Amino acid sequence: MVLDKERSRVLVIGGTGHIGKRIVAASARRGHSTSVLIRDVAPSDPAKMQLLKSFIDSGVALIKGDLFDHGSLVNAIKGVDVVVSAVGPRQLVEQSRIVMAIKEAGNVKRFLPSEFGSDVERVHTVDPAATLYAGKLSLRRLIEAEGIPHTYVCCNGFAETYLPSIGDVTAVGAGPPSDKITVLGDGDAKAVFVVEEDIATYTVRAVDDPRTLNKILYMRPPANIVSHNELISMWERKAGRTFQIVRIPEAGLLKLIKEAAFPLNILLSLALSIFIGGDQANFEIEPSFGVEATELYPDLKYTTIDEYLDRLL
Secondary structure (H helix, E strand, C coil), X not given: CCCHHHCCCEEXXXXXXXXXXXXXXXXXXXXXXXXXXXXXXXXXXXXXXXXXXXXXXXXXXXXXXXXXXHHHHHHHHHCCCEEXXXXXXXXXXXXXXXXHHHHHHCCCCEEECCCCCCCCCCCCCCCCHHHXXXXXXXXXXXXXXXXXXXXXEECCEEHHHHCCCCCCHHHCCCCCCCCEEEEECCCCCEEEEECHHHHHHHXXXXXXXXXXXXXXXXXCCHHHEEEHHHHHHHHHHHHCCCCEEEEECHHXXXXXXXXXXXXXXXXXXXXXXHHHXXXXXXXXXXXXXXXXXXXXXXXXXXXXXXXXXXXXX
C-alpha cells in the first residue's frame, strides 16, 4: 500500500471533460496533490466556473496553460510526477504534443494517455472510429519509442453513455425506451459497461501501482459483462414489461454510419465493434500485456449494471 506522503503529484489534461472531471475528483479524494491544466481560469460558462470552483474547494490547483503552448505545457509537467490525459476525440492526435513536453521535462514517472474505451489493438471497425483508433495506436507506439513510462486504460463502455437508453445506440441521450429497443446484429455479443466514477477510481488507484507500469489496465467487472439481449432482459424484469425489438443487421448499421454526422457517426462505428464484433470481451488478458482492475483492487466496490438500472426506474 502506498502511503499518503508517497503518492504522486498528478496533472490532469482535459480535466473538465466527461471522464476528466471524475478523474480529478478521484485523484483529490485519494490524497494526491492534484492539478488541472486550464486555458481559462475564469470562463464565462457558469457550469464550467462552478466545476472549477469545486476543484479549488477540494484542494485542486488550476494551472494556466494550453495543449498548443509548448512552454506552458512543459512548465506544468515539471511540477508533477504523473500526467493523465483525458482530452476529447478532436484532440486525440494532438497528444503527441504532451509526449514531447514530457520528454523535455524529463521528470514524469507515468503517463496515462486519453484511451478510456476499447483496446485499440484488439478492435475491428470502420471509419470514423477506425481513424480514431489508428491515432490512439500511433500514440502508443510514440510513447514506447520515446521510452516514457505509461499505463493505457481500457475501461470499455461508459455506463452513462450506453445504459440510460438500455444499449440502444440509435437513441443515446433519450433515456429509457417507452416501447421499443433497437438491437444491432443478433444481440449476443458480450459488451462491458463501467460507471464513470468507478473508471476514475480505478484509474487513480493505478497511477502509483508498479503492477500497471507499462501495461494495459482493463476494466472488466464480472457483473458488468453482458450481451445486449441480456441487458434488455434485465430491464424488462425491472420495468415489468416487454419491449418490441427492432433489429439492424451489420449491413444496415454500415449504411447508418455513412449517413450520420459527428458525433453520432463515431458512436455508431464504435457500436459496430462493441455490439456486433464483441471486441471488448472476446480475448484473454495475458499478463505479458495487461492486468484487470477488479482483480488488482478487490477492495473497491464497483457499481453493477443491475444497480445502475435501478437508478433509471
